[in-house]
Amino acid sequence: MNLGKRMAAECFGTFWLVLGGCGSAVLAAGFPELGIGFAGVALAFGLTLLTMCYAIGHISGCHINPAVTCGLAAGGRFPLKEVLPYIVAQVVGGLVAGAVLYAIASGKPGFDAAAGGFASNGYGAHSPGGYAMGAAMVCEIVMTGFFLFIIMGATHRSAPVGFAGIAIGLALTLIHLISIPVTNTSVNPARSTAVALFQGGWAVEQLWFFWVMPIVGGILGGLIYRCLWSDRPARPEIKGDRA
Secondary structure, eight states, X not given: OOHHHHHHXXXXXXXXXXXXXXXXXXXXXXXXXXXXXXXXXXXXHHHHXXXXXXXXXXXXXXXXXXXXXXXXXXXXXXXXXXXHHHHHHHXXXXXXXXXXHHXXXXXXXXXXXHHHOTTOOOOGGGSTTOOOHHHHHHHHHHHHHHHHHHHHXXXXXXXXXXXXXXXXXXXXXXXXXHHHHHHSOOSOHHHHHHHHHHHOSHHHHTTXXXXXXXXXXXXXXXXXXXXXXXXXXXXXXXXXXXX
């Protein structure tokens, strides 16, 4: 599959992740009496990733996350020369989804993205649970590192065929269940960027953090798995493929 088609798949996949995950947080989580809450948002993120794993995994590998792309490159599963094009496609897809979500959410009287946070990630005063920067740093690095660890293990050639998407989607669900109170869960710079730019205030000021920490975690996770368990070079394809 040529790079252009794979980039298009990454763009569509990231769009779906942001619309499904952040959309559930903005539109459904706090709905009076019937809101889906943290657990519902966590499941929404997991389901969007799971569905995209099977929809585009055979096309692009379904990274839909710059930290995953960087981590897979560090782990020997993805060519370095294609990292930047993938990241560009992911960010574009996320921003388009953010715009669509903003258009929907702003249809409600009294909506204010700046005041409500618009599902943005934050630490300190902007952490849902008031967690400090240090705690947020540990959380984002560890969660993203284990996410890469699971992705690489689930897509290894020795893993059961056809189940990688389920493991990866459930992993993202679990990550959100753990870390929504800490940072509102990023582990994905494209997801963070997609909503931060529409929040427009503190979320933009803290956005650098949600690029650096997930990418550091992703690279660490990819390197650890590569050093400990990769027994031969892998092909560039990721989800739905075998290392």
